Structures are given as structure tokens and as C-alpha cells.
Amino acid sequence: MANDKYAIGVDFGTESGRAVIVRVRDGAELGSAVYQYPDGVIDERLPSSGERLPPEWALQNPDDYISVFKQAVPAALKASGIDPADVIGVGIDFTSCTMMPTLADGTPLCRVPQWRDNPHAWVKLWKHHAAQPEADKINETARQMGESWLGRYGGKISSEWFFSKALQIRDEAPEVYRAADRLIECLTGLTTDNAQGELYLPDVLPILRADHQRENQQDARDQQYDCQTFLQHFIPPMVDFVCLQYTQCL
Numbered sequence: 001m002a003n004d005k006y007a008i009g010v011d012f013g014t015e016s017g018r019a020v021i022v023r024v025r026d027g028a029e030l031g032s033a034v035y036q037y038p039d040g041v042i043d044e045r046l047p048s049s050g051e052r053l054p055p056e057w058a059l060q061n062p063d064d065y066i067s068v069f070k071q072a073v074p075a076a077l078k079a080s081g082i083d084p085a086d087v088i089g090v091g092i093d094f095t096s097c098t099m100m101p102t103l104a105d106g107t108p109l110c111r112v113p114q115w116r117d118n119p120h121a122w123v124k125l126w127k128h129h130a131a132q133p134e135a136d137k138i139n140e141t142a143r144q145m146g147e148s149w150l151g152r153y154g155g156k157i158s159s160e161w162f163f164s165k166a167l168q169i170r171d172e173a174p175e176v177y178r179a180a181d182r183l184i185e186c187l188t189g190l191t192t193d194n195a196q197g198e199l200y201l202p203d204v205l206p207i208l209r210a211d212h213q214r215e216n217q218q219d220a221r222d223q224q225y226d227c228q229t230f231l232q233h234f235i236p237p238m239v240d241f242v243c244l245q246y247t248q249c250l
Helices: 062-080 132-145 148-153 162-172 174-179 210-214 217-234 236-249
Strands: 006-012 016-023 029-036 087-094 099-102 182-185 191-193 198-200
Touching: 006 062, 016 062, 029 062, 099 162, 099 174, 132 148, 132 162, 162 174, 162 182
Parallel strands: 006 087
Antiparallel strands: 006 016, 016 029, 099 182, 191 198
């Protein structure tokens, strides 16, 4: 139909990024393409220095995400045969929690020469399990304080989740933690300016994991004080961006 509109879906996977073009009126798939990440899963050596990574580490290069927009999206558009001017939306997904530290302007910290060779400046992939000691600390402290929110997550949070990974950065690389203006979960914070090929990170930061955003809003407001008190007691530097998330999402 002459007035058809289309949407682009981009799946940032573990080894590759995939783009698909769908027709909005019926969901028909019209074209797709896959881009293999040059750095794949970084779980043995850091690309910039060759430094061997400890066990249970799993990183990614954020520049690979930009390459997905530059390579897979145009290829999918070409395969679909549609006019790009008829695209009215773009949706993305990551496996949660995939997170990274950035500057205030959205620059990933691993792009900054000073931090390029520090593994904590890179993207921590969802299956990065080296933050288990931090997850254990969070769970034990929550149990000792009688935190009610822990029950929402089966009585414990995972090393794969945001705060475990954020706390690992603070514990093992406090200089990286201090240099980061933001710690963002890619699922909730990543878009791109295709004209400039740069990451853009809105002022939205995740609470524990995306499940929190799907909770009843009043219930989340009721939990705000408890969560802030817990973080202020346990990890004081984190309380400010928790407040930001509640303010902007609710």
C-alpha cells in the first residue's frame, strides 16, 4: 500500500547484532541482516592491551553496537526495498543486564585513552559473572536489614544484575567509578545519532533490573524510601542516581 509505514527492530545479541524491517500494519517481515561483532564476547584478553581477564569475566566493545547501526540496518533496509523515509520507529533490545560506565555526554569510558586499558571501563555483558561477591554482599545486607523488596526477586539478586556489576566497579576500580558520570544499562539507555555515529544516553538509569519499571507505580513509590535507605547505608555513592530513576520513571 502506498501509505504503508515501517519499523526497524535491532537486537544486540551476545555475538552479533541483528536488524529487521517490519510493516507496521500487519507485522510482516520485509528484510533482515546480521552483523557479527568484530570483538565478539571479550572473555579472555582485553583488545586494547592484551591483558588477560580473570575467570567469569564477559565484556563487549560498545563500538560494535554502533557498527550494527552502520552495517546491519542499511543492509536490512536494502533487502526490504522500502523507502527509508517511511520508517517511523526504531526499537532495540539487549539481554539484561548489559551495562557500562560513560561520561556525561554519553561517551563510553573505554573510549577515553586514560581508561582504555582498564577492563572495568568496558561494557559488562549480561553473562559477566565476576560480580558474584558483590551480589552476595547486597543479598546478605538486605536480609540483615529486613528489606522487603528482596522478595520481589526470589530472595536474592544475581551477579548478572546492575547493582552487582556497579558495585564491582566501585570495589575493584574506584578510579573508574569516580570518573564515570553515568552507569547505564544498555537496554534502558542506548540510542544512537546515526548522523554522527555516537552513543546518546538519556538521563534514565536502571533500578536493580527492568522488572522494577513494570511494577505498579504506587507500589514502586512506596518502596522508594526503603531502597534509598538501604543504598545509603550500604553503598552511599549510589543513592543519587537511584533518586534520579524514581523521579524520571514515575
